[in-house]
Amino acid sequence: MSKRKLSRQQRWRVEKIQAERAKRAEKLDAKETDKLTAGEYGAEQIGRVVAHFGRTLEVHDTDGTPVRCQLRANLDGLVTGDKVIWRAANDGSGVVVAQLPRDTALKRPDARGQLKPVAANVDQLLIVFAVEPAPHANLIDRYLVAAEATGIPPVLVLNKTDLLPEDGGELGRLLERYRKIGYPVVRTTTATENGLDELRQLLAGRTSVFVGQSGVGKSSLIDLLLPDEQLRIGALSEDSRKGTHTTTTARLYPLTGGGVEEGDLIDSPGIREFGLIHLDEQAVTEGFIEFHPFLGYCRFRDCRHRHEPGCALLEAVEAGKIHPERFASYRRILDSLEAGPSPL
Numbered sequence: 001m002s003k004r005k006l007s008r009q010q011r012w013r014v015e016k017i018q019a020e021r022a023k024r025a026e027k028l029d030a031k032e033t034d035k036l037t038a039g040e041y042g043a044e045q046i047g048r049v050v051a052h053f054g055r056t057l058e059v060h061d062t063d064g065t066p067v068r069c070q071l072r073a074n075l076d077g078l079v080t081g082d083k084v085i086w087r088a089a090n091d092g093s094g095v096v097v098a099q100l101p102r103d104t105a106l107k108r109p110d111a112r113g114q115l116k117p118v119a120a121n122v123d124q125l126l127i128v129f130a131v132e133p134a135p136h137a138n139l140i141d142r143y144l145v146a147a148e149a150t151g152i153p154p155v156l157v158l159n160k161t162d163l164l165p166e167d168g169g170e171l172g173r174l175l176e177r178y179r180k181i182g183y184p185v186v187r188t189t190t191a192t193e194n195g196l197d198e199l200r201q202l203l204a205g206r207t208s209v210f211v212g213q214s215g216v217g218k219s220s221l222i223d224l225l226l227p228d229e230q231l232r233i234g235a236l237s238e239d240s241r242k243g244t245h246t247t248t249t250a251r252l253y254p255l256t257g258g259g260v261e262e263g264d265l266i267d268s269p270g271i272r273e274f275g276l277i278h279l280d281e282q283a284v285t286e287g288f289i290e291f292h293p294f295l296g297y298c299r300f301r302d303c304r305h306r307h308e309p310g311c312a313l314l315e316a317v318e319a320g321k322i323h324p325e326r327f328a329s330y331r332r333i334l335d336s337l338e339a340g341p342s343p344l
């Protein structure tokens, strides 16, 4: 059974076992062990980091109740979305004593250009694009390649479908092409609530992040999904105007309503600026998932898939197994990498 198919409850159970292992492997320093075993703290529980402020974390317990936690000494580098072991103190706060292994980590370059995790355990990246502003030629492919490199499955969200012509237009056909490649796709509009049902289904039981260029409607969509949150349109953009966007940490928002497990969103302006900056040629090539059956079958081991005879990729394009526009897009992305690192 794939990990995506496990129910939330099953996953908590699996994690509990992992937690016990992690605990055994942990070496607490003696003083703290004394304090923790002296009954000053309650039993070990599983929780999830929903926000962090230095060494103070906001953790949700398994029921979703928020607890303000301190980090035990020698624990470091926890990010929003991390799953942790924590223990309650008498005053309603808590202490985080261990970090559980991460399924995935979404990383961004820090001020020194080093990749740092900004969110953990993200199950899917929702790449939002819109009828207006229309995506430039290979924008979607760039996002997809970047997503593939993180190992987090992407979903394509075409928003503002209220502006699409009756026949679905150019973008409708483009979306269909991606669906054929194997990507989940969904059409939304914030102009009516109808478009949101399918999106809600995709979000259920998973942790998702919205990415996409400015103006495509990420805030508007999130706003509809989280009507109670202080996440009004423009609020985040205002932050980015102040230039604080890369330092603002991410927050996890549980989607609630109807009493079912509806999933979580992780959002921050920094996370939305998700790019292709650090990828090499191999990562770009592997980021085109429909190339996979042909990779390794070129006549020359060091084939760069340009004009080489016996190139399996070029033959697949000829045979109609790879869409020529996707291949052209691949070439353009490689050319831009040669010109130096560039964000989306």
Ligand SMILES: Nc1nc2c(ncn2[C@@H]2O[C@H](COP(=O)(O)OP(=O)(O)OP(=O)(O)O)[C@@H](O)[C@H]2O)c(=O)[nH]1
Pocket (backbone or CB within 6 Å): 159, 160, 161, 162, 163, 188, 189, 190, 191, 212, 213, 214, 215, 216, 217, 218, 219, 220, 221, 233, 234, 236, 237, 272
């Ligand atoms: N017609 C139409 N307009 C929409 C839709 N969704 C959002 N908009 C409008 O598009 C504009 C941009 O929406 P935002 O939600 O701010 O876009 P964003 O992706 O969050 O942009 P950034 O915050 O800059 O990243 C706003 O004027 C919205 O009202 C839609 O489904 N249809």
Ligand SMILES: [Zn+2]
Pocket (backbone or CB within 6 Å): 298, 303, 304, 305, 306, 308, 310, 311, 312, 313, 314
């Ligand atoms: Zn080749």
